[in-house]
Amino acid sequence: MPASINVFDLNGLDEFATVRELEYLEAVRRHGSFRSAATALGCNKSSVRDALNKLKARAAKNVPQLHDYATNNVPQGFSISGVSQYDTASRKWIKTTRDDAKRAEMFKEFIEQLCEGVKGLAPTIAAPTVTEANLLAVYPIGDHHHGMYSDAEETGSDYDCKIASHSLETAVDYLATLAPPAETALLINLGDYFHANDSTNETPGHGNRLDVDTRYGQVMYSGAMALVRCVLRLLEKHQRVVVWNMRGNHDPDASMSLAMAMRFYFHNEPRVEVDMGSSLYKYLRFGNNLIGSHHGHGAKGVDLPLLMAVDRKEDWGQTEHRVWHCGHIHHKTQKEFPGVVVETHRTLAGSDAWHAGKGYRSKKDMNAIVYHSDFGEIQRTRFDMQMVKCEQA
Numbered sequence: 001m002p003a004s005i006n007v008f009d010l011n012g013l014d015e016f017a018t019v020r021e022l023e024y025l026e027a028v029r030r031h032g033s034f035r036s037a038a039t040a041l042g043c044n045k046s047s048v049r050d051a052l053n054k055l056k057a058r059a060a061k062n063v064p065q066l067h068d069y070a071t072n073n074v075p076q077g078f079s080i081s082g083v084s085q086y087d088t089a090s091r092k093w094i095k096t097t098r099d100d101a102k103r104a105e106m107f108k109e110f111i112e113q114l115c116e117g118v119k120g121l122a123p124t125i126a127a128p129t130v131t132e133a134n135l136l137a138v139y140p141i142g143d144h145h146h147g148m149y150s151d152a153e154e155t156g157s158d159y160d161c162k163i164a165s166h167s168l169e170t171a172v173d174y175l176a177t178l179a180p181p182a183e184t185a186l187l188i189n190l191g192d193y194f195h196a197n198d199s200t201n202e203t204p205g206h207g208n209r210l211d212v213d214t215r216y217g218q219v220m221y222s223g224a225m226a227l228v229r230c231v232l233r234l235l236e237k238h239q240r241v242v243v244w245n246m247r248g249n250h251d252p253d254a255s256m257s258l259a260m261a262m263r264f265y266f267h268n269e270p271r272v273e274v275d276m277g278s279s280l281y282k283y284l285r286f287g288n289n290l291i292g293s294h295h296g297h298g299a300k301g302v303d304l305p306l307l308m309a310v311d312r313k314e315d316w317g318q319t320e321h322r323v324w325h326c327g328h329i330h331h332k333t334q335k336e337f338p339g340v341v342v343e344t345h346r347t348l349a350g351s352d353a354w355h356a357g358k359g360y361r362s363k364k365d366m367n368a369i370v371y372h373s374d375f376g377e378i379q380r381t382r383f384d385m386q387m388v389k390c391e392q393a
Contacts, residue, residue, distance in 0.1 A: 010025055010028065010029060010052070013025060013052070013055055013056060013059050016055060016058055016059040017055055018204050018205060018207075020051070020205045020206065021051055021052070021055045021207075023041065024037065024041070024048045024051050024052055025052065025055075027040050027041050027048070028048065028052070034048050034049045051206065051207060054207045055207075058200070058207075119264045119265075119267045120264075120265075120267040120268035121265055122228070122232070122265050122266045122267075122268065122269045122272070123232070124269075125232060125235040125236055125269075125271075126236075127235075127239055127271065128181060128236065128237060128238065128239060130181055131181045131182065131183040131238065131239045132180065132181055132182060132183060133183045133373075134287070134372060134373040134374070135180055135181075135182035135183065135184075135370055135371070135372060135373070136182055136183075136184050136185075136186060136286045136289070136370070136371045136373070137176075137179045137180070137182040137184070137185045137186070137237075137238065137368055137369070137370050138185075138186045138188065138291065138325070138368070138369045138370075138371065139172060139175060139176075139185060139186070139187045139188065139230075139234070139366075139368050140188045140190055140293075140325045140327075140345050140366070140367065140369070141168065141187070141188065141189045141190055141193065141348075141366065142190055142327050142330065142345040142346050142347035142348065142349075142366065143190065143191065143192035143193075143248065143250075143327045143328065143330055143347045143349060144164060144168060144189070144192070144193045144194075144223075144347060144348060144349055145159075145164070145192055145193075145194070145195040145250070145347070145349040145352075146161060146164045146165070146193055146194050146195060146219060146222070146223035146226070147161060147164075147194055147195040147196055147212055147213055147214075147216075147219035147223065148160075148164070148195035148210070148211060148212065148213065148349060148350070148352055149211045149212055149213040149352075150211065150350040150351060150352055150353070150356075154353055154356065155350060155351045155352065155353060155355075155356035156350075156351065156356060157350040157351070158350065159349060159350030159351075160213040160214075161213045161214060161218070161219060161222045161223070162222075163350075164222075164223070164226065164348075164349065165222055165223075165225070165226035166388065167348045167385060167388045168226050168227075168230060168348060168366075169226055169229050169230060169233070170383075170387070170388050171348060171366040171383040171388075172230040172233055172234065172366075173233050174383045174387070175366065175367070175368035175381055175383055176233055176234055176236070176237045176368070177237075178368070178381045179237060179368050179370065179379075179381065180370060180379065181237065181238075182238055182370060183238065183239045183240060184238060184239070184240045184241075184242065184286075185234045185237070185238040185240070185241045185242070186242045186244070186284060186291070187230065187231065187234060187241060187242070187243050187244070188244045188246065188293050188325055189227070189243075189244065189245045189246060189255070189258070190246050190248075190293065190295060190296075190325065190326065190327030190328075190345060191246040191247060191248025191249070191250075191251070191255065191295030191296070191297075191327050191328065192248035192249065192250040192251055192295065192327065192328070193223065193227070193245065193248070193251060193254075193255060193258060194219065194220070194223055194250065194251040194254040194255070194258070195210055195211075195212060195219075195250060195251075195352075196210050196212055196216065196219070196250065196251070196254075197250060197251045197252060197253050197254045198216065198253065198254070199215075199216040201216070203249070203250060204249070204250075204252060204253075205249060210250075210352070211352045211353055220254070220257070220258075223258070224258055224261045224262070224265075227243075227258065227262065228262065228265055231243060231262070231266065231272060235269075235271060235272070239271060240271050240272075240273070241271060241272050241273070242273045242275065242284070243259075243262055243272065243273065243274045243275065244275050244282050244293055245258050245259040245262070245274075245275070246280070246282065246293055246294065246295045246327075247278070247280055247295060248295045248297065248327070248328070249295065249297040249328070256278060259274055259275070259276055260276065262274045263276060280294055280295065280298045281293070281294050281298075281299075281307065281311065282294075283308070283311065283312050283315070285312075285315045285319065286371060286373060287372075287373025287374060288319050288320050288321055288373060288374050288375075288376065289319060289321045289322070289323070289371050289373070289376055290308065290312060290315045290316060290319040290321070290322040290323075291322075291323055291325070291371070292304070292308050292312075292322075292323070292324045292325070293324065293325045293326065294324065294326050295326065295327055295328050296326040296327055296328025296329060296344060297328050301324075301326065301333075301335060301342045301344070302337075302342075304324045304326075304340070304342050305322075305324075305337045305338070305339060305340040305342065308322060308324070308340060309339075316339075320376070321371070321375075321376030321377070322339055322340040322341070323340065323341045323342075323343060323377075324340065324341070324342040324343060325343055325345065326342065326343065326344045326345070327344060327345055327347070328344065329344050330346065330347050330349075330355075330360065330362050331344065331346055331362035331363075332344065332345065332346050332362070332363075345366075345367070346362055346363055346364060346365050346366075347362075347364060348364050348365070348366055348385050348388075349364070350364075363384075363385075364384070364385030364386075365382055365383060365384050365385060366382075366383045367380055367381065367382050367383070368380070368381045368383075
């Protein structure tokens with residue numbers, strides 16, 4: 001743990017801060033102390049102080065010159081707060097802050113360049129000869145946490161990249177086999193598909209350390225290919241496949257990378273539509289149905305019905321069956337509000353050490369839900385994670 005940060009020692013950190021850490025920084029600067037900032041934000045003083053200490057350490061590691069200087073020249077018990085540049089012409093110090101819009105655009109350009117090599121690589125899959133246009137099959141993938149490592153002796157079940165890929169592909173194959181020949185399939189990654197957002201292997205919001213399986217590049221590759229194989233399987237069953245990658249609290253950026261990789265891979269496949277929108281909320285109108293999805297870390301479940309009514313006024317007024325599909329809490333709930341049902345889904349993923357230690361014991365499964373264009377939900381098929389274990393036995 002780095003030396004405790006001073007409230008006046010906050011320059012040069014904005015560029016490396018998460019959204020939550022930026023809130024802490026701004027609150028401390030505005031109120032002048034950790035205690036006052038914590039009171040204003042409604043959290044503990046230690047939460048603010050510890051988060052900014054971690055931010056400071058991370059900033060030093062991401063600036064080589066600063067890290068080297070801090071390692072070799074700063075006395076023990078002291079640390080560097082940031083970097084400012086002195087302009088000799090104007091005789092002024094220049095301090096910079098990050099431009100979130102510009103960084104987002106640069107990140108998008110980087111991913112596009114990275115995915116260029118796989119553009120249009122999807123093999124041609126023969127379309128099914130018979131499908132029913134009045135049916136929609138929805139395949140919600142609960143928080144899959146691909147890349148998480150879990151040991152059965154500690155958590156009750158093993159989990160790694162290999163198990164994550166196999167369980168998801170097996171579930172989708174089983175559910176697609178039993179589904180009716182709906183013309184359209186909606187594959188919803190409900191968020192937190194990846195356990196970690198980047199190679200720091202920490203949660204983006206609070207910097208909590210995560211139990212990870214292997215190198216981040218391998219996690220991204222194996223996770224993306226597992227989802228690719230799921231889409232290929234659905235193409236055998238359905239004429240059209242729509243893919244949503246919802247942004248979760250574990251993978252807000254990685255989910256966008258995943259969507260872009262999928263978009264490039266299926267570039268030459270007109271039957272696959274990968275939604276590239278960055279909104280936390282997505283909607284699909286299907287006849288008399290209005291379907292929404294959100295990971296679950298933003299608006300609360302009780303607020304989603306009104307949010308749908310506001311976001312999709314015309315669709316709300318012209319539909320009778322409305323539903324939200326969400327994840328985040330890892331267990332099954334279904335709450336009916338006036339005009340809409342809000343549902344949360346279980347996951348196929350194992351538990352990490354922290355959640356297992358806290359006593360979370362929800363069942364593991366995945367469902368395929370079939371909607372009729374006039375009558376709403378008419379069929380539901382369930383795949384239990386125990387079926388994977390039986391297959392391996």
